[in-house]
Amino acid sequence: MQEPLRLGLAGLGTVGSSVARLIEQHGDDLAARIGRPVRVTGISARDRSRSRDFSTTGIEWFDDPVALARSDATDVFVELMGGEDGVALQSVTTALEHGKSVVTANKALLAKHGNRLAQLSEEHGGALAFEAAVGGGIPVIKTLREALGGNRVSRVYGILNGTCNYILSRMEAEGISFGDCLRDAQALGYAEADPTFDVEGYDAAHKLSILTSIAFGTRIDRDSIFIEGISSIEPVDFAAAEELGYRIKLIGVAKRAESGIEQRVHPAMVPKDCDIARIKGVTNAVAIDGDFIGSLMLSGPGAGGNATASAVVGDIVDLARGARTPPLGRPTSSMEPYVRAKIQKHAGGYYLRLNLPDRPGAFASIARRMADAGISLASIVQRNRPAGAAPRSELDLVQSVVIITHETTEEAVRGVLAQFEAEGDVHGRPQLIRIEEF
Numbered sequence: 001m002q003e004p005l006r007l008g009l010a011g012l013g014t015v016g017s018s019v020a021r022l023i024e025q026h027g028d029d030l031a032a033r034i035g036r037p038v039r040v041t042g043i044s045a046r047d048r049s050r051s052r053d054f055s056t057t058g059i060e061w062f063d064d065p066v067a068l069a070r071s072d073a074t075d076v077f078v079e080l081m082g083g084e085d086g087v088a089l090q091s092v093t094t095a096l097e098h099g100k101s102v103v104t105a106n107k108a109l110l111a112k113h114g115n116r117l118a119q120l121s122e123e124h125g126g127a128l129a130f131e132a133a134v135g136g137g138i139p140v141i142k143t144l145r146e147a148l149g150g151n152r153v154s155r156v157y158g159i160l161n162g163t164c165n166y167i168l169s170r171m172e173a174e175g176i177s178f179g180d181c182l183r184d185a186q187a188l189g190y191a192e193a194d195p196t197f198d199v200e201g202y203d204a205a206h207k208l209s210i211l212t213s214i215a216f217g218t219r220i221d222r223d224s225i226f227i228e229g230i231s232s233i234e235p236v237d238f239a240a241a242e243e244l245g246y247r248i249k250l251i252g253v254a255k256r257a258e259s260g261i262e263q264r265v266h267p268a269m270v271p272k273d274c275d276i277a278r279i280k281g282v283t284n285a286v287a288i289d290g291d292f293i294g295s296l297m298l299s300g301p302g303a304g305g306n307a308t309a310s311a312v313v314g315d316i317v318d319l320a321r322g323a324r325t326p327p328l329g330r331p332t333s334s335m336e337p338y339v340r341a342k343i344q345k346h347a348g349g350y351y352l353r354l355n356l357p358d359r360p361g362a363f364a365s366i367a368r369r370m371a372d373a374g375i376s377l378a379s380i381v382q383r384n385r386p387a388g389a390a391p392r393s394e395l396d397l398v399q400s401v402v403i404i405t406h407e408t409t410e411e412a413v414r415g416v417l418a419q420f421e422a423e424g425d426v427h428g429r430p431q432l433i434r435i436e437e438f
Protein backbone atom coordinates (compact mmCIF):
# COMPACT_ATOMS: atom_id res chain seq x y z
CA MET A 1 0.00 0.00 0.00
CA GLN A 2 1.18 3.53 -0.84
CA GLU A 3 1.93 6.39 1.54
CA PRO A 4 -1.17 7.88 3.23
CA LEU A 5 -2.92 10.87 1.70
CA ARG A 6 -2.44 13.56 4.35
CA LEU A 7 -5.35 15.90 5.03
CA GLY A 8 -5.10 19.31 6.68
CA LEU A 9 -8.54 19.96 8.14
CA ALA A 10 -9.32 23.61 8.93
CA GLY A 11 -12.65 24.00 10.74
CA LEU A 12 -13.83 21.39 13.23
CA GLY A 13 -17.44 22.47 13.63
CA THR A 14 -20.60 20.76 12.33
CA VAL A 15 -19.08 19.65 9.02
CA GLY A 16 -15.38 19.43 9.94
CA SER A 17 -15.92 17.12 12.91
CA SER A 18 -18.26 14.91 10.83
CA VAL A 19 -15.57 14.62 8.15
CA ALA A 20 -13.01 13.56 10.78
CA ARG A 21 -15.45 11.01 12.23
CA LEU A 22 -16.33 9.61 8.80
CA ILE A 23 -12.65 9.09 8.02
CA GLU A 24 -12.11 7.55 11.47
CA GLN A 25 -15.05 5.14 11.02
CA HIS A 26 -14.57 4.22 7.34
CA GLY A 27 -10.78 4.38 7.17
CA ASP A 28 -10.29 0.76 6.10
CA ASP A 29 -12.96 0.91 3.38
CA LEU A 30 -11.58 4.17 2.05
CA ALA A 31 -8.06 2.75 1.91
CA ALA A 32 -9.32 -0.33 0.08
CA ARG A 33 -11.22 1.76 -2.46
CA ILE A 34 -8.47 4.25 -3.08
CA GLY A 35 -5.45 1.99 -2.72
CA ARG A 36 -3.87 4.18 -0.03
CA PRO A 37 -4.87 5.24 3.47
CA VAL A 38 -6.44 8.65 4.07
CA ARG A 39 -5.37 10.36 7.31
CA VAL A 40 -6.16 13.65 8.99
CA THR A 41 -2.63 14.73 9.91
CA GLY A 42 -3.20 18.42 10.75
CA ILE A 43 -6.14 20.34 12.21
CA SER A 44 -6.99 23.95 12.92
CA ALA A 45 -9.90 25.76 14.58
CA ARG A 46 -10.29 28.84 16.75
CA ASP A 47 -10.40 27.22 20.16
CA ARG A 48 -7.70 24.66 20.85
CA SER A 49 -9.09 23.77 24.28
CA ARG A 50 -12.56 22.79 23.02
CA SER A 51 -13.09 19.03 23.12
CA ARG A 52 -13.90 17.53 19.71
CA ASP A 53 -16.02 14.45 19.08
CA PHE A 54 -13.28 12.54 17.25
CA SER A 55 -9.85 11.43 18.37
CA THR A 56 -7.21 14.13 17.93
CA THR A 57 -4.39 11.92 19.20
CA GLY A 58 -1.35 12.10 16.95
CA ILE A 59 -2.82 14.93 14.86
CA GLU A 60 -0.78 18.13 14.71
CA TRP A 61 -2.61 21.30 15.85
CA PHE A 62 -2.15 24.55 13.92
CA ASP A 63 -3.23 27.86 15.47
CA ASP A 64 -3.10 29.39 12.01
CA PRO A 65 -5.08 27.70 9.19
CA VAL A 66 -2.83 29.42 6.62
CA ALA A 67 0.21 27.65 8.12
CA LEU A 68 -1.72 24.36 7.85
CA ALA A 69 -2.54 25.17 4.22
CA ARG A 70 1.11 25.62 3.26
CA SER A 71 2.58 22.91 5.52
CA ASP A 72 4.75 20.34 3.74
CA ALA A 73 2.83 17.73 5.70
CA THR A 74 -0.49 18.67 4.02
CA ASP A 75 -1.35 16.99 0.68
CA VAL A 76 -4.98 18.14 0.57
CA PHE A 77 -6.26 21.20 2.40
CA VAL A 78 -9.87 20.83 3.55
CA GLU A 79 -11.46 24.21 4.30
CA LEU A 80 -14.54 23.95 6.53
CA MET A 81 -14.39 27.24 8.43
CA GLY A 82 -16.76 29.33 6.32
CA GLY A 83 -16.79 33.02 5.43
CA GLU A 84 -16.45 34.63 2.02
CA ASP A 85 -13.16 36.41 2.79
CA GLY A 86 -10.73 36.40 5.69
CA VAL A 87 -8.94 33.29 6.75
CA ALA A 88 -10.94 31.00 4.45
CA LEU A 89 -9.83 32.98 1.40
CA GLN A 90 -6.25 33.37 2.61
CA SER A 91 -5.79 29.71 3.43
CA VAL A 92 -7.43 28.37 0.25
CA THR A 93 -5.39 30.79 -1.86
CA THR A 94 -2.20 29.77 -0.07
CA ALA A 95 -2.87 26.06 -0.54
CA LEU A 96 -3.59 26.50 -4.27
CA GLU A 97 -0.53 28.71 -4.77
CA HIS A 98 1.54 25.92 -3.22
CA GLY A 99 0.11 23.48 -5.76
CA LYS A 100 -1.98 21.66 -3.16
CA SER A 101 -5.47 20.38 -3.76
CA VAL A 102 -8.32 21.99 -1.86
CA VAL A 103 -11.70 20.63 -0.83
CA THR A 104 -14.22 23.10 0.52
CA ALA A 105 -17.95 23.32 1.34
CA ASN A 106 -17.84 27.11 1.32
CA LYS A 107 -20.38 28.45 -1.20
CA ALA A 108 -19.97 32.05 -0.01
CA LEU A 109 -16.23 31.92 -0.80
CA LEU A 110 -16.79 30.33 -4.21
CA ALA A 111 -19.63 32.68 -5.16
CA LYS A 112 -17.35 35.65 -4.51
CA HIS A 113 -13.91 34.35 -5.50
CA GLY A 114 -14.57 31.13 -7.44
CA ASN A 115 -13.33 32.46 -10.80
CA ARG A 116 -9.96 33.45 -9.39
CA LEU A 117 -9.62 30.30 -7.27
CA ALA A 118 -10.39 28.11 -10.31
CA GLN A 119 -7.66 29.96 -12.22
CA LEU A 120 -5.17 29.48 -9.38
CA SER A 121 -6.00 25.78 -9.34
CA GLU A 122 -5.23 25.55 -13.09
CA GLU A 123 -2.04 27.59 -12.85
CA HIS A 124 -0.52 25.61 -9.99
CA GLY A 125 -1.93 22.14 -10.69
CA GLY A 126 -3.80 21.45 -7.44
CA ALA A 127 -7.48 20.51 -7.69
CA LEU A 128 -10.32 22.64 -6.32
CA ALA A 129 -13.29 20.49 -5.30
CA PHE A 130 -16.54 21.72 -3.75
CA GLU A 131 -19.32 19.14 -4.10
CA ALA A 132 -20.60 20.00 -0.60
CA ALA A 133 -20.99 23.70 -1.41
CA VAL A 134 -24.26 23.19 -3.31
CA GLY A 135 -27.04 20.96 -2.02
CA GLY A 136 -25.03 19.55 0.93
CA GLY A 137 -24.99 15.78 0.45
CA ILE A 138 -26.62 15.82 -3.01
CA PRO A 139 -24.00 15.03 -5.68
CA VAL A 140 -25.15 17.78 -8.02
CA ILE A 141 -21.81 19.33 -8.98
CA LYS A 142 -20.43 16.05 -10.21
CA THR A 143 -23.69 15.22 -11.99
CA LEU A 144 -23.81 18.54 -13.81
CA ARG A 145 -20.10 18.84 -14.56
CA GLU A 146 -19.22 15.24 -15.34
CA ALA A 147 -22.19 12.92 -15.86
CA LEU A 148 -24.11 15.49 -17.94
CA GLY A 149 -20.99 16.87 -19.62
CA GLY A 150 -22.36 15.90 -23.06
CA ASN A 151 -25.50 17.99 -22.75
CA ARG A 152 -26.38 21.53 -23.63
CA VAL A 153 -28.21 22.65 -20.51
CA SER A 154 -31.18 24.96 -20.97
CA ARG A 155 -32.23 25.33 -17.35
CA VAL A 156 -31.10 24.41 -13.88
CA TYR A 157 -33.33 25.12 -10.93
CA GLY A 158 -34.16 23.92 -7.51
CA ILE A 159 -34.85 24.27 -3.86
CA LEU A 160 -31.47 25.35 -2.61
CA ASN A 161 -32.15 26.44 0.95
CA GLY A 162 -33.53 23.99 3.51
CA THR A 163 -34.42 26.68 6.08
CA CYS A 164 -36.76 28.42 3.63
CA ASN A 165 -38.31 25.19 2.46
CA TYR A 166 -38.90 24.14 6.06
CA ILE A 167 -40.60 27.45 6.87
CA LEU A 168 -42.76 27.44 3.73
CA SER A 169 -43.73 23.77 4.22
CA ARG A 170 -44.90 24.48 7.77
CA MET A 171 -46.71 27.69 6.86
CA GLU A 172 -48.60 25.71 4.24
CA ALA A 173 -49.40 22.71 6.45
CA GLU A 174 -50.34 24.65 9.59
CA GLY A 175 -51.59 28.00 8.31
CA ILE A 176 -49.19 29.89 10.61
CA SER A 177 -47.43 33.18 9.96
CA PHE A 178 -43.89 33.59 8.69
CA GLY A 179 -42.78 35.12 12.03
CA ASP A 180 -44.16 32.27 14.18
CA CYS A 181 -42.68 29.68 11.88
CA LEU A 182 -39.28 31.36 11.86
CA ARG A 183 -39.21 31.42 15.69
CA ASP A 184 -39.96 27.67 15.76
CA ALA A 185 -37.30 26.99 13.13
CA GLN A 186 -34.77 28.90 15.25
CA ALA A 187 -35.73 26.95 18.39
CA LEU A 188 -35.28 23.68 16.50
CA GLY A 189 -31.90 24.72 15.07
CA TYR A 190 -33.13 24.89 11.45
CA ALA A 191 -32.60 28.66 11.27
CA GLU A 192 -29.74 30.86 12.47
CA ALA A 193 -30.17 33.51 15.18
CA ASP A 194 -29.75 36.02 12.35
CA PRO A 195 -31.81 34.37 9.62
CA THR A 196 -31.40 37.13 6.99
CA PHE A 197 -28.88 35.27 4.90
CA ASP A 198 -31.21 32.29 4.49
CA VAL A 199 -34.68 33.81 4.41
CA GLU A 200 -33.79 36.73 2.17
CA GLY A 201 -32.42 34.34 -0.46
CA TYR A 202 -28.66 35.12 -0.35
CA ASP A 203 -27.56 31.59 0.54
CA ALA A 204 -29.62 30.13 -2.32
CA ALA A 205 -28.17 32.78 -4.63
CA HIS A 206 -24.60 31.79 -3.77
CA LYS A 207 -25.35 28.20 -4.67
CA LEU A 208 -27.19 29.20 -7.83
CA SER A 209 -24.22 31.29 -9.01
CA ILE A 210 -22.02 28.19 -8.90
CA LEU A 211 -24.57 25.99 -10.69
CA THR A 212 -25.05 28.64 -13.39
CA SER A 213 -21.36 28.79 -14.11
CA ILE A 214 -21.03 25.04 -14.53
CA ALA A 215 -24.30 24.65 -16.45
CA PHE A 216 -23.66 27.44 -18.97
CA GLY A 217 -19.87 27.73 -19.09
CA THR A 218 -20.00 31.32 -17.86
CA ARG A 219 -17.97 33.06 -15.20
CA ILE A 220 -19.53 33.07 -11.73
CA ASP A 221 -21.49 36.29 -11.24
CA ARG A 222 -23.34 36.27 -7.94
CA ASP A 223 -23.95 40.03 -8.02
CA SER A 224 -26.17 39.79 -11.11
CA ILE A 225 -28.71 37.51 -9.46
CA PHE A 226 -32.21 38.85 -8.93
CA ILE A 227 -33.06 38.00 -5.31
CA GLU A 228 -36.30 38.12 -3.33
CA GLY A 229 -36.78 36.34 0.01
CA ILE A 230 -39.79 34.71 1.64
CA SER A 231 -40.57 37.12 4.49
CA SER A 232 -43.48 38.78 2.65
CA ILE A 233 -45.39 35.53 2.11
CA GLU A 234 -48.59 35.36 4.16
CA PRO A 235 -50.92 32.49 5.12
CA VAL A 236 -53.56 33.94 2.78
CA ASP A 237 -51.19 33.30 -0.15
CA PHE A 238 -51.04 29.61 0.72
CA ALA A 239 -54.84 29.43 0.93
CA ALA A 240 -55.12 31.02 -2.53
CA ALA A 241 -52.35 28.77 -3.92
CA GLU A 242 -54.19 25.69 -2.65
CA GLU A 243 -57.38 26.79 -4.37
CA LEU A 244 -55.56 27.52 -7.62
CA GLY A 245 -53.53 24.27 -7.70
CA TYR A 246 -50.12 25.62 -6.67
CA ARG A 247 -47.56 25.35 -3.87
CA ILE A 248 -45.23 28.17 -2.85
CA LYS A 249 -41.49 27.39 -2.90
CA LEU A 250 -38.35 29.49 -2.75
CA ILE A 251 -36.61 28.49 -5.95
CA GLY A 252 -33.36 29.38 -7.64
CA VAL A 253 -33.55 29.32 -11.43
CA ALA A 254 -30.88 29.81 -14.09
CA LYS A 255 -32.02 29.54 -17.67
CA ARG A 256 -31.15 30.62 -21.17
CA ALA A 257 -33.27 33.51 -22.38
CA GLU A 258 -33.12 35.54 -25.58
CA SER A 259 -31.02 38.33 -24.12
CA GLY A 260 -28.69 36.22 -21.96
CA ILE A 261 -29.02 33.99 -18.93
CA GLU A 262 -31.61 34.61 -16.24
CA GLN A 263 -30.45 34.03 -12.70
CA ARG A 264 -33.11 34.55 -10.08
CA VAL A 265 -34.01 33.46 -6.56
CA HIS A 266 -37.55 34.19 -5.38
CA PRO A 267 -40.69 32.58 -4.04
CA ALA A 268 -42.63 30.94 -6.85
CA MET A 269 -46.01 29.33 -7.37
CA VAL A 270 -45.26 25.85 -8.70
CA PRO A 271 -47.93 23.40 -9.92
CA LYS A 272 -48.90 21.07 -7.08
CA ASP A 273 -48.25 17.95 -9.14
CA CYS A 274 -44.67 18.74 -10.21
CA ASP A 275 -41.66 17.06 -8.58
CA ILE A 276 -40.34 20.26 -7.00
CA ALA A 277 -43.71 20.85 -5.29
CA ARG A 278 -43.35 17.55 -3.46
CA ILE A 279 -40.06 18.53 -1.76
CA LYS A 280 -40.93 19.16 1.89
CA GLY A 281 -39.09 20.37 4.97
CA VAL A 282 -35.32 20.86 5.00
CA THR A 283 -34.78 18.68 1.92
CA ASN A 284 -33.09 20.27 -1.12
CA ALA A 285 -33.59 19.43 -4.78
CA VAL A 286 -31.88 20.40 -8.01
CA ALA A 287 -33.39 19.78 -11.44
CA ILE A 288 -31.52 20.00 -14.72
CA ASP A 289 -32.97 20.25 -18.24
CA GLY A 290 -30.50 19.13 -20.91
CA ASP A 291 -30.99 18.58 -24.64
CA PHE A 292 -30.08 14.88 -24.65
CA ILE A 293 -30.94 13.83 -21.09
CA GLY A 294 -34.30 15.63 -20.99
CA SER A 295 -35.05 16.44 -17.36
CA LEU A 296 -33.75 14.93 -14.19
CA MET A 297 -34.00 15.88 -10.55
CA LEU A 298 -31.79 15.03 -7.59
CA SER A 299 -33.12 15.49 -4.09
CA GLY A 300 -31.82 14.79 -0.61
CA PRO A 301 -30.31 16.30 2.51
CA GLY A 302 -29.05 19.78 1.66
CA ALA A 303 -27.29 20.35 4.99
CA GLY A 304 -26.26 18.69 8.24
CA GLY A 305 -22.85 17.49 9.36
CA ASN A 306 -23.04 13.91 8.13
CA ALA A 307 -24.65 14.55 4.74
CA THR A 308 -22.24 17.37 4.00
CA ALA A 309 -19.27 15.29 5.17
CA SER A 310 -20.39 12.58 2.76
CA ALA A 311 -19.92 15.04 -0.14
CA VAL A 312 -16.60 16.36 1.23
CA VAL A 313 -15.17 12.86 1.53
CA GLY A 314 -16.49 11.97 -1.93
CA ASP A 315 -14.29 14.78 -3.26
CA ILE A 316 -11.32 13.53 -1.23
CA VAL A 317 -11.76 10.05 -2.72
CA ASP A 318 -11.75 11.53 -6.24
CA LEU A 319 -8.57 13.49 -5.55
CA ALA A 320 -6.86 10.52 -3.94
CA ARG A 321 -7.54 8.50 -7.10
CA GLY A 322 -5.94 11.26 -9.15
CA ALA A 323 -9.11 12.58 -10.80
CA ARG A 324 -8.58 16.10 -12.15
CA THR A 325 -11.50 18.10 -13.58
CA PRO A 326 -11.53 21.82 -14.34
CA PRO A 327 -13.28 23.14 -11.21
CA LEU A 328 -16.03 24.92 -13.14
CA GLY A 329 -16.35 22.27 -15.84
CA ARG A 330 -14.12 23.85 -18.48
CA PRO A 331 -10.76 25.65 -18.49
CA THR A 332 -11.19 29.21 -17.22
CA SER A 333 -9.71 30.51 -20.49
CA SER A 334 -12.69 29.11 -22.40
CA MET A 335 -15.36 30.40 -20.04
CA GLU A 336 -17.71 33.05 -21.38
CA PRO A 337 -18.47 36.27 -19.53
CA TYR A 338 -21.86 36.09 -17.89
CA VAL A 339 -24.48 38.03 -19.88
CA ARG A 340 -27.42 38.88 -17.70
CA ALA A 341 -30.99 38.65 -18.96
CA LYS A 342 -32.72 41.46 -17.11
CA ILE A 343 -35.57 40.49 -14.79
CA GLN A 344 -37.77 43.11 -16.49
CA LYS A 345 -37.70 40.88 -19.57
CA HIS A 346 -38.72 37.79 -17.63
CA ALA A 347 -41.76 36.22 -19.24
CA GLY A 348 -44.20 34.08 -17.30
CA GLY A 349 -47.45 33.96 -15.42
CA TYR A 350 -47.96 35.99 -12.24
CA TYR A 351 -49.95 35.64 -9.04
CA LEU A 352 -51.06 39.05 -7.79
CA ARG A 353 -52.94 39.75 -4.57
CA LEU A 354 -54.38 43.24 -4.31
CA ASN A 355 -56.39 44.91 -1.59
CA LEU A 356 -59.01 47.02 -3.34
CA PRO A 357 -61.53 49.45 -1.89
CA ASP A 358 -64.84 47.63 -1.40
CA ARG A 359 -66.82 49.76 -3.83
CA PRO A 360 -68.59 49.03 -7.11
CA GLY A 361 -66.39 49.20 -10.17
CA ALA A 362 -63.05 48.99 -8.28
CA PHE A 363 -62.12 45.64 -9.77
CA ALA A 364 -63.50 46.46 -13.23
CA SER A 365 -61.20 49.49 -13.37
CA ILE A 366 -58.16 47.40 -12.38
CA ALA A 367 -59.01 44.69 -14.92
CA ARG A 368 -59.47 47.26 -17.69
CA ARG A 369 -56.09 48.85 -17.05
CA MET A 370 -54.39 45.48 -16.98
CA ALA A 371 -55.98 44.68 -20.34
CA ASP A 372 -54.75 48.05 -21.65
CA ALA A 373 -51.22 47.04 -20.58
CA GLY A 374 -51.58 43.81 -22.60
CA ILE A 375 -51.92 41.58 -19.51
CA SER A 376 -54.56 38.91 -19.88
CA LEU A 377 -56.09 37.34 -16.80
CA ALA A 378 -56.31 33.56 -16.43
CA SER A 379 -58.30 33.50 -13.20
CA ILE A 380 -59.58 35.74 -10.45
CA VAL A 381 -60.45 34.83 -6.89
CA GLN A 382 -62.23 37.43 -4.82
CA ARG A 383 -61.68 37.10 -1.09
CA ASN A 384 -64.30 39.22 0.63
CA ARG A 385 -64.57 40.01 4.32
CA PRO A 386 -66.30 37.19 6.20
CA ALA A 387 -70.10 37.47 5.83
CA GLY A 388 -71.71 39.63 8.50
CA ALA A 389 -68.41 41.07 9.76
CA ALA A 390 -68.78 44.81 10.16
CA PRO A 391 -65.88 47.01 9.02
CA ARG A 392 -63.88 48.30 12.00
CA SER A 393 -61.94 50.95 10.16
CA GLU A 394 -61.48 52.48 6.78
CA LEU A 395 -58.80 49.90 6.07
CA ASP A 396 -61.35 47.18 6.64
CA LEU A 397 -63.29 48.48 3.67
CA VAL A 398 -61.29 46.38 1.28
CA GLN A 399 -61.73 43.28 -0.76
CA SER A 400 -58.75 41.09 -1.35
CA VAL A 401 -58.51 39.99 -4.97
CA VAL A 402 -56.19 37.30 -6.26
CA ILE A 403 -55.35 37.39 -9.96
CA ILE A 404 -53.49 34.84 -12.02
CA THR A 405 -52.20 36.23 -15.30
CA HIS A 406 -51.42 34.45 -18.53
CA GLU A 407 -47.84 34.79 -19.72
CA THR A 408 -46.72 38.39 -19.66
CA THR A 409 -43.55 40.27 -18.77
CA GLU A 410 -42.21 41.50 -15.46
CA GLU A 411 -42.02 44.96 -16.99
CA ALA A 412 -45.74 45.01 -17.81
CA VAL A 413 -46.78 43.71 -14.39
CA ARG A 414 -44.49 46.04 -12.45
CA GLY A 415 -45.73 48.93 -14.60
CA VAL A 416 -49.42 48.47 -13.76
CA LEU A 417 -48.76 47.76 -10.07
CA ALA A 418 -46.73 50.98 -9.77
CA GLN A 419 -49.61 52.84 -11.43
CA PHE A 420 -52.19 51.32 -9.05
CA GLU A 421 -50.08 52.27 -6.05
CA ALA A 422 -49.36 55.79 -7.27
CA GLU A 423 -53.02 56.45 -8.00
CA GLY A 424 -54.27 55.02 -4.70
CA ASP A 425 -56.25 52.19 -6.32
CA VAL A 426 -54.91 49.61 -3.90
CA HIS A 427 -54.42 49.54 -0.14
CA GLY A 428 -50.95 48.52 1.05
CA ARG A 429 -48.37 46.79 -1.11
CA PRO A 430 -49.62 44.36 -3.71
CA GLN A 431 -48.29 40.81 -3.40
CA LEU A 432 -46.51 39.49 -6.51
CA ILE A 433 -45.38 35.88 -6.85
CA ARG A 434 -44.04 34.56 -10.15
CA ILE A 435 -45.51 31.33 -11.50
CA GLU A 436 -42.95 28.77 -12.61
CA GLU A 437 -44.05 26.05 -14.99
CA PHE A 438 -41.98 22.86 -15.31
Ligand SMILES: NC(=O)c1ccc[n+]([C@@H]2O[C@H](COP(=O)([O-])OP(=O)(O)OC[C@H]3O[C@@H](n4cnc5c(N)ncnc54)[C@H](OP(=O)(O)O)[C@@H]3O)[C@@H](O)[C@H]2O)c1
Pocket residue numbers: 010011012013014015016044045046047048050065079080081082083087105106107108132133136302303304305308
Ligand atom coordinates in the same frame (compact mmCIF):
# COMPACT_ATOMS: atom_id res chain seq x y z
N1 LIG B 1 -23.50 23.00 8.43
C1 LIG B 1 -23.97 22.57 7.27
O1 LIG B 1 -24.95 21.84 7.22
C2 LIG B 1 -23.29 22.96 5.98
C3 LIG B 1 -23.80 22.46 4.76
C4 LIG B 1 -23.15 22.78 3.57
C5 LIG B 1 -22.05 23.62 3.61
N2 LIG B 1 -21.61 24.11 4.81
C6 LIG B 1 -20.43 24.98 4.80
O2 LIG B 1 -19.40 24.34 5.52
C7 LIG B 1 -18.58 25.32 6.16
C8 LIG B 1 -18.51 25.02 7.66
O3 LIG B 1 -19.80 25.08 8.20
P1 LIG B 1 -20.12 24.53 9.67
O4 LIG B 1 -21.61 24.50 9.78
O5 LIG B 1 -19.36 23.29 9.95
O6 LIG B 1 -19.57 25.74 10.56
P2 LIG B 1 -19.32 25.75 12.14
O7 LIG B 1 -20.02 24.63 12.81
O8 LIG B 1 -19.60 27.13 12.59
O9 LIG B 1 -17.75 25.46 12.28
C9 LIG B 1 -16.79 26.38 11.87
C10 LIG B 1 -15.42 25.87 12.30
O10 LIG B 1 -14.45 26.76 11.79
C11 LIG B 1 -13.61 27.17 12.84
N3 LIG B 1 -13.17 28.54 12.57
C12 LIG B 1 -13.94 29.63 12.37
N4 LIG B 1 -13.18 30.71 12.17
C13 LIG B 1 -11.90 30.29 12.27
C14 LIG B 1 -10.64 30.94 12.18
N5 LIG B 1 -10.57 32.25 11.97
N6 LIG B 1 -9.52 30.19 12.30
C15 LIG B 1 -9.62 28.86 12.53
N7 LIG B 1 -10.76 28.19 12.63
C16 LIG B 1 -11.89 28.91 12.50
C17 LIG B 1 -14.43 27.07 14.12
O11 LIG B 1 -13.54 26.92 15.23
P3 LIG B 1 -14.07 26.60 16.74
O12 LIG B 1 -14.71 25.23 16.68
O13 LIG B 1 -12.87 26.62 17.57
O14 LIG B 1 -15.07 27.68 17.04
C18 LIG B 1 -15.25 25.81 13.81
O15 LIG B 1 -14.53 24.66 14.17
C19 LIG B 1 -19.21 26.68 5.81
O16 LIG B 1 -18.57 27.20 4.69
C20 LIG B 1 -20.64 26.31 5.47
O17 LIG B 1 -21.24 27.23 4.58
C21 LIG B 1 -22.19 23.80 5.99
